[in-house]
Amino acid sequence: MPRKYVITLCDGPTxxxxxxxxxxxxxxxxxxxxxxxxxxxxxxxxxxGMCAKGPVMAVxxxxxxxxxxxxxxxxxxxxxHILKNKPVARLAIDEDHLYNRFFRVFGxxxxxxxxxxxxxxxxxIIDPENIDDYLxxxxxxxxxxxxxxxxxxxxxxxxxxxGLRGRGGAGFPTGIKWELTARQKTDEKFLICNADEGxxxxxxxxxxxxxxxxxxxxxxxxGAYAVGATKGFIYIRAEYPLAIRRLxxxxxxxxxxxxxxxxxxxxxxxxxxxxxxxxxxxxCGEETALIHSIEGHRGMPRPRPPYPxxxxxxxxxxxxxxxxxxxxxxxxxxDGAEWFSSIGTEKSKGTKVFALAGKIKNTGLIEVPMGMTLxxxxxxxxxxxxxxxxxxxxxxxxxxxxxxxxxxxxxxxDYESLAAAGSIMGSGGMIxxxxxxxxxxxxxxxxxxxxxxxxxxxxxxxxxxKRMLEILTRITEGKGQEGDIERLERLGNLxxxxxxxxxxxxxxxxxxxxxxxxxxxxxxxxxxKKCRAGACTAxxxxxxxxxxxxxxxxxKACPVGAITGNPKGPHLIDxxxxxxxxxxxxxxxxxxxxxx
Amino acid sequence: xxxxxxxxxxxxxxxxNRILSKGYLSTKRVxxxxxxxxxxxxxxxxxxxxxxAIKKExxxxxxxxxxxxxxxxxxxPTVEVVEEGKIPIKYGKVTREMARQIIDQHLKKGEVIxxxxxx
Numbered sequence: 001m002p003r004k005y006v007i008t009l010c011d012g013p014t015x016x017x018x019x020x021x022x023x024x025x026x027x028x029x030x031x032x033x034x035x036x037x038x039x040x041x042x043x044x045x046x047x048x049g050m051c052a053k054g055p056v057m058a059v060x061x062x063x064x065x066x067x068x069x070x071x072x073x074x075x076x077x078x079x080x081h082i083l084k085n086k087p088v089a090r091l092a093i094d095e096d097h098l099y100n101r102f103f104r105v106f107g108x109x110x111x112x113x114x115x116x117x118x119x120x121x122x123x124x125i126i127d128p129e130n131i132d133d134y135l136x137x138x139x140x141x142x143x144x145x146x147x148x149x150x151x152x153x154x155x156x157x158x159x160x161x162x163g164l165r166g167r168g169g170a171g172f173p174t175g176i177k178w179e180l181t182a183r184q185k186t187d188e189k190f191l192i193c194n195a196d197e198g199x200x201x202x203x204x205x206x207x208x209x210x211x212x213x214x215x216x217x218x219x220x221x222x223g224a225y226a227v228g229a230t231k232g233f234i235y236i237r238a239e240y241p242l243a244i245r246r247l248x249x250x251x252x253x254x255x256x257x258x259x260x261x262x263x264x265x266x267x268x269x270x271x272x273x274x275x276x277x278x279x280x281x282x283x284c285g286e287e288t289a290l291i292h293s294i295e296g297h298r299g300m301p302r303p304r305p306p307y308p309x310x311x312x313x314x315x316x317x318x319x320x321x322x323x324x325x326x327x328x329x330x331x332x333x334x335d336g337a338e339w340f341s342s343i344g345t346e347k348s349k350g351t352k353v354f355a356l357a358g359k360i361k362n363t364g365l366i367e368v369p370m371g372m373t374l375x376x377x378x379x380x381x382x383x384x385x386x387x388x389x390x391x392x393x394x395x396x397x398x399x400x401x402x403x404x405x406x407x408x409x410x411x412x413x414d415y416e417s418l419a420a421a422g423s424i425m426g427s428g429g430m431i432x433x434x435x436x437x438x439x440x441x442x443x444x445x446x447x448x449x450x451x452x453x454x455x456x457x458x459x460x461x462x463x464x465x466k467r468m469l470e471i472l473t474r475i476t477e478g479k480g481q482e483g484d485i486e487r488l489e490r491l492g493n494l495x496x497x498x499x500x501x502x503x504x505x506x507x508x509x510x511x512x513x514x515x516x517x518x519x520x521x522x523x524x525x526x527x528x529k530k531c532r533a534g535a536c537t538a539x540x541x542x543x544x545x546x547x548x549x550x551x552x553x554x555x556k557a558c559p560v561g562a563i564t565g566n567p568k569g570p571h572l573i574d575x576x577x578x579x580x581x582x583x584x585x586x587x588x589x590x591x592x593x594x595x596x
Numbered sequence: 597x598x599x600x601x602x603x604x605x606x607x608x609x610x611x612x613n614r615i616l617s618k619g620y621l622s623t624k625r626v627x628x629x630x631x632x633x634x635x636x637x638x639x640x641x642x643x644x645x646x647x648x649a650i651k652k653e654x655x656x657x658x659x660x661x662x663x664x665x666x667x668x669x670x671x672x673p674t675v676e677v678v679e680e681g682k683i684p685i686k687y688g689k690v691t692r693e694m695a696r697q698i699i700d701q702h703l704k705k706g707e708v709i710x711x712x713x714x715x
Contacts, residue, residue: 004683061683105676105684109714111668124629124666124674133661135604135611144604203633210631211664242632257607265600357669365667 005040005082006108010056012047012369020055026071030078040082045113047369048100051342053093063104067093098331101125101137111362114381116343116369118351119327123211123365128246131253134214140259142333146222147267155226156182159329162337163349168194168285168322169397169426170502171348171415177319180309181227184317191229191271192313192320193220195236195243196290198282199398200449202429204353205323207365209236209243212327213250217273219326221259222333224271227319232273235290237280247275282399282453286501287312287320289455300455301501322427324353344370348414358395358431361386368413375409378432389434393518397426399446399453400506402513403439422513424506438535439518440525444472446510450503461504464495468511477538480526485515534595537580544571544584547592554584554593623657624703625678631665638691639673645695646675658703671714677702686714 009015009024024042031037050056053067059077064087066077073091080086099121106112106124117123126133134140146155160175181189193216197205209216220232236244251273254260262270276294283289284299291313293299312318328350332340341349348370354377357363361383368377374394378384385391393403402423404411411421418425433442451465468491471484492508499505515522524530531539544554550568562578565571573584585593628634628643646660668674671688675698678684685708687698694712701707 006683061681105678106666106686108683109686111714112666120667123664125627125663127661128664129662132611132614135608136615138608141601141604141608144600147600149601207631207633207665207667240632242635258603265603266598267600362668362670364669365665367667 006060007040007042008045008048008058008060008103008107008113009042010046010048010050010054010058011044011114012051012054013371014047014051015054015056018054020057022071023055023057023069023074026074027078030074031082034078034083036078036082041108043108043110043113045103045107046116046372047343048103049097049116049339049343049369050093050095056093058103058107059087060104060108062087063100063107065093065095065100066091096138097335098138099335111364111366111381111383114376115367116351117367118331118340118343119208119215119324119353120211120365120367121331122215123207126212128211128213129249131214131250131257134212138334139214139330140218140254140257142330143218143221143225143259144265145333146225147265147269152182152226152228155222155333158332158337159226162328162332162340163344163347164325164328164332164340165348165415166322167324167328167352167427169400169424171425174321174325177309177321178223178227180307181229181317181319184310186317188231188316189227189229190313190316190318191220191224191227191232192287192290192294192308192318193232193234193326194285194287194290194320194322195234195240196278196285197237197240197323197427198280198285198453199400199427199429201357201431202355202398202427204355204365204428206240206243208323208327208353209240210246213243213246214254215327215330216247216323217250217254217260219329220273221264221271222329223319223321223326225269227317229319230271232271233276233294233313234273235276235278235284235294238277239280244275244277251275281455282450283455283501283503286503289501290320291318300457301503303500324428345412345414345417347416352413352425352428354428354430356382356430356432359385359389359434359437360432370414371412373410373412374404377413377430378409382432385432385434389436391432392435392437393433393439393442393514395423395431395433395442395446395510396429397424397506397509398429399450400424400502400509401426401429402509403433403442403517404513405517407517422516424509436533436535438476438531438533439514439521440472440531441476441533441535443511443514444469444476447472447507450507454503454507458498458500458504460495460498461500461507464491464499465504465507467491468495468508472511475522475525476531476536478525478529478536480522480529482526484526485519485522488512489515534582540580540582541575541596542573542578542580542582542585543594543596544573545592545594546570547590549590549592551590553587553589557583557587559583619656619659621680622659623679625659625661625676626703627661627663627676627678629665629672629674630662633665633669634673637672641692642673642675642690642695645692646699649696649699653699655699655703668714674714687712688714 165171
């Protein structure tokens, strides 16, 4: 056998339904017969997106994809392709999908193989600062196709058929938003790309722009053609300098090549894009606040309606979508709206990018088809929880989202299922927490963030989040009172109902969802003055037991000199001076320090 | 009349030719991650090592390019070595010293350093 091979079997639901599991056994048997076991890797991928021709398998290198494979075909594939390096032409699928280029490079690694890359299809395989690289992977072909073959109304129909929904978090159907803007009859319309990514720990948009800026531009230009906009803005925070630099270069290159500016690609359609920098206020991710900020006003939301699609930037109809939404557009146009709508669940189509972080082995940026369960994201892609700790909670949607307990691990990723579970899809932050995380403290952390970022325009958000934060803070300090949980629930529900914009309407989510799913932890804090995770310093104490051998390590580690004792003698913590930092606990090699 | 589709096909052909003329079909293509996250993890140093080695040691069969973040945060900086007809090799947590060794062993002698690859 001249070279190494990797066989990737699609493990998506459709292929499983079409008996892909039988193929796995057949391949193993056939490899064993040729004494190739262990020399050819077999891995299971997530949905490869060719469900109509399932079961599907790919053979790398070269990424030859075989469709409608039966167990009877396996001997031919092994003897011809693996042994003689002759791909079996009769079974090969010749579909040049935009996304499968990524798998040619990364498909054999489990972490990547389980994903499906539509938005991030070029991230990690092309040079983002070279427009030639983007052109070589069929870049701007979708734009050319739209300008050559489609009327604006056709483009909108395609986006509607695709089932794409807003990836900024709220999930409004993109096609309908486009149609509403297109319907307005004015002299001027605007288009905005919302790249004001503000959730703590989220970096989906930054990576998309830094890895493949042209795909965002191409999506925007197609959108402008569909709704009749003449001018576009990308609103991005100033703390993303590299993303901004790459966007600037991409815009300049696109202008030079005739993709932006007057008479794009020789047509009578003209459109240009400018960058606007945000100063990093969380509320400016809200569309009306963002529009105010671009206009030069203070970033504050206003009541809707009128929606921006009717009256937006400078009072003109404005189409505003998130980075990830725009990046989906070229794929929908080139690979087809029907194909796109075959990925995902009934109401949520396509894929979603998540920033996987926290207590998980493989942290990273992932893109998975809608409908994948939280469990397979955490355990199959994320590799599970490190250091043999127990999974406790998953936070999705950043400060606007909620914490889900183990009971919800089989929830499918889609807008409705996550909302029903008490969280939200959000823009794609996903933070895994283990047994050492205190849910009350987590809720306090997120609320502190939103409270800080509240713009102060409406009373429920300005005053309500402040009061909620005070209650939460006193609970974590061991001063919680009977009835605090009910007070938090009442206030939280009120803020959700009465706030002006999405920031306030979602700010209580982390608190309400942790009360719903982890109520006993709140009760522990209030009634027993105990934090079971040992994260709330005021409720945690450290004591040295008789296991102490007098090694003096804890004494040296203590930053406030609260530990006394002679070498080889027992040591003691002065509870009055102890600041409960836990350094002694982490330092002790003999397990002689007890946390309570 | 030339349609936008005709124009884009011509532009693509020209772009591909420009990439080929930079030696894309050389035996080995090296991609170094250069997104904010990768740079923070030290990928600029790694890029420097490859750049100067290619220049000083006359590695004519190597095509070097930057790339965006592939998404494997805890293993950054990442470097891929792609050869036609072979499974692309993906190295993780690459340092200056490791880059040096990748040049000496993998690029010059064709020996893959298995312990450093991402599985």
